[in-house]
Amino acid sequence: METMQLVLPSKPVDPQQNKSLIKLLFLFLSTNLLSILLFSNFNPTKLFFQENIPLLLELEATQSNLSLNQAQIKLLQINLKTTISLLNSHLNKSHKSQPKENNNAFTWLQSLKGELRLAVGPHKLPLGYTPNLRTDTWQPPIGLMCQLLSDDLAHYMTYEVGGECPSDAELAQKLMLRGCEPLPRRRCRSKSPARYIDPTPLPESLWQTPPDTSVVWDNYTCKNYSCLVHRAEKPGSYDCKDCFNLHGREKTRWLHDDGGINFSIDQVLKLISPGTVRIGLDIGGGTGTFAARMREHNIIIVTTTMNFNGPFNSFIASRGLVPVHLTVGHRLPFFDSTLDLVHSMHVISNWIPGLVLEFLLYDVYRVLRPGGLFWLDRFFCVGPQMNETYVPFINKVGFNRLRWHEGRKMDRGERMNEWYLSAVLQKPIN
Numbered sequence: 307m308e309t310m311q312l313v314l315p316s317k318p319v320d321p322q323q324n325k326s327l328i329k330l331l332f333l334f335l336s337t338n339l340l341s342i343l344l345f346s347n348f349n350p351t352k353l354f355f356q357e358n359i360p361l362l363l364e365l366e367a368t369q370s371n372l373s374l375n376q377a378q379i380k381l382l383q384i385n386l387k388t389t390i391s392l393l394n395s396h397l398n399k400s401h402k403s404q405p406k407e408n409n410n411a412f413t414w415l416q417s418l419k420g421e422l423r424l425a426v427g428p429h430k431l432p433l434g435y436t437p438n439l440r441t442d443t444w445q446p447p448i449g450l451m452c453q454l455l456s457d458d459l460a461h462y463m464t465y466e467v468g469g470e471c472p473s474d475a476e477l478a479q480k481l482m483l484r485g486c487e488p489l490p491r492r493r494c495r496s497k498s499p500a501r502y503i504d505p506t507p508l509p510e511s512l513w514q515t516p517p518d519t520s521v522v523w524d525n526y527t528c529k530n531y532s533c534l535v536h537r538a539e540k541p542g543s544y545d546c547k548d549c550f551n552l553h554g555r556e557k558t559r560w561l562h563d564d565g566g567i568n569f570s571i572d573q574v575l576k577l578i579s580p581g582t583v584r585i586g587l588d589i590g591g592g593t594g595t596f597a598a599r600m601r602e603h604n605i606i607i608v609t610t611t612m613n614f615n616g617p618f619n620s621f622i623a624s625r626g627l628v629p630v631h632l633t634v635g636h637r638l639p640f641f642d643s644t645l646d647l648v649h650s651m652h653v654i655s656n657w658i659p660g661l662v663l664e665f666l667l668y669d670v671y672r673v674l675r676p677g678g679l680f681w682l683d684r685f686f687c688v689g690p691q692m693n694e695t696y697v698p699f700i701n702k703v704g705f706n707r708l709r710w711h712e713g714r715k716m717d718r719g720e721r722m723n724e725w726y727l728s729a730v731l732q733k734p735i736n
């Protein structure tokens with residue numbers, strides 16, 4: 307938009323004209339202020355404009371009453387017209403971005419009561435503090451599936467405001483796993499572990515089993531780490547049977563490259579320029595051992611994990627590593643092309659429904675930087691699935707293969723004809 311110079315008359319002006327001049331000046335300033343707002347990052351909110359419409363109309367009326375320099379008025383009129391039409395189109399836009407009233411989700415949000423309603427809003431934003439939100443209301447996020455789990459959700463949102471939260475971590479996780487993710491926030495104090503003591507400093511913390519007092523044991527079958535270390539394998543549970551035992555198999559993971567499906571961290575890091583793997587993600591990383599080993603290489607790995615019948619998140623945190631409580635179905639909470647490495651062992655496998663897996667693989671591709679590595683560690687499936695389904699699937703995403711090895715998975719017997727795939731895939735640079 308053109309900037310306008312307001313040329314003030316050089317001759318003395320009478321008081322009446324002076325008043326008009328001030329009005330004109332105000333009109334000019336407001337108009338241009340609006341133009342600036344409209345063209346800057348400040349995306350005007352509906353609220354802002356609705357409150358200012360009377361002012362604009364008043365200014366428009368004032369304008370027609372002014373008897374100053376014709377050329378100036380012409381310019382002002384053009385300016386005003388543009389501003390008003392911009393204003394209209396913004397009003398239309400902000401109106402369109404509001405949820406539709408005939409939408410189920412909208413109706414559901416409107417029907418909420420009590421604490422849940424307060425938690426998920428919507429809430430009006432204070433005027434003038436909203437440049438990045440692009441809206442005049444704050445709509446706290448809540449997983450769409452929460453709508454279908456309303457009994458559990460209502461239960462979850464029943465607590466004493468300002469008091470201690472119920473011991474319901476299990477309920478929270480159950481909701482998340484069924485698609486009620488993210489959960490709404492609550493206004494209660496989550497229970498702290500009794501007799502909590504300061505954590506062990508790094509690097510000792512990486513390989514130390516934390517004290518039992520560092521955890522709220524809630525409804526876990528085990529009530530201490532000793533029980534978790536020695537728990538028997540449940541039928542059908544292959545992962546993390548003994549990953550709470552930091553002195554057993556966990557201690558040697560990713561140290562030895564056997565030329566087969568077990569790659570070592572050292573060998574994988576050698577695949578790209580030294581030092582260029584710095585930050586990454588381990589999807590479904592159990593008790594955090596991958597992150598611990600990478601930490602020893604000065605690489606920061608964030609580990610997503612659920613608390614499946616054990617305090618996985620607390621355990622990882624006690625090791626001095628970053629746990630993220632997120633289901634495998636959740637969009638990865640990282641921006642595009644940001645991570646040097648994504649690793650996942652066992653978790654990304656044939657138990658994930660095909661389409662979910664496909665979306666997940668593209669999401670991994672998204673968050674990896676060009677040249678970043680996706681270490682698919684011991685993906686498993688049944689023999690024929692490998693070439694019929696999964697190899698084409700993985701190829702389709704568009705990674706380059708740096709390493710690829712298929713091998714038999716024998717822990718449930720040869721008869722099962724199960725196979726592993728370990729691969730290091732690179733996001734292409736161009």
Ligand SMILES: *[C@@H]1O[C@H](CO)[C@@H](O)[C@H](O)[C@H]1NC(C)=O
Pocket residue numbers: 364367368371
């Ligand atoms: C414009 O002038 C008309 C009459 O000349 C007057 O009634 C009206 O109040 C004026 N409007 C403004 C905004 O000054």
Ligand SMILES: *[C@@H]1O[C@H](CO)[C@@H](O)[C@H](O)[C@H]1NC(C)=O
Pocket residue numbers: 391394395398
């Ligand atoms: C805003 O929407 C109305 C009705 O949908 C339409 O008549 C008008 O032209 C729109 N204005 C702009 C500036 O888009």
Ligand SMILES: *[C@@H]1O[C@H](CO)[C@@H](O)[C@H](O)[C@H]1NC(C)=O
Pocket residue numbers: 473474475476477524525
């Ligand atoms: C914990 O277990 C008790 C008894 O089995 C049960 O009543 C309660 O609902 C459970 N809590 C959660 C959060 O699942």
Ligand SMILES: *[C@@H]1O[C@H](CO)[C@@H](O)[C@H](O)[C@H]1NC(C)=O
Pocket residue numbers: 527528529530532533
């Ligand atoms: C650990 O918990 C189990 C039951 O969960 C109990 O049988 C055992 O005695 C506890 N061990 C210790 C050392 O507290």
Ligand SMILES: *[C@@H]1O[C@H](CO)[C@@H](O)[C@H](O)[C@H]1NC(C)=O
Pocket residue numbers: 555559564566567568
């Ligand atoms: C790979 O490592 C696992 C332990 O992490 C071990 O049980 C398995 O035998 C190894 N596979 C090969 C082919 O060495």
Ligand SMILES: *[C@@H]1O[C@H](CO)[C@@H](O)[C@H](O)[C@H]1NC(C)=O
Pocket residue numbers: 689690692693712725
């Ligand atoms: C998939 O095909 C390749 C090449 O034909 C073959 O070497 C491999 O054994 C097959 N994998 C499985 C699991 O059948």
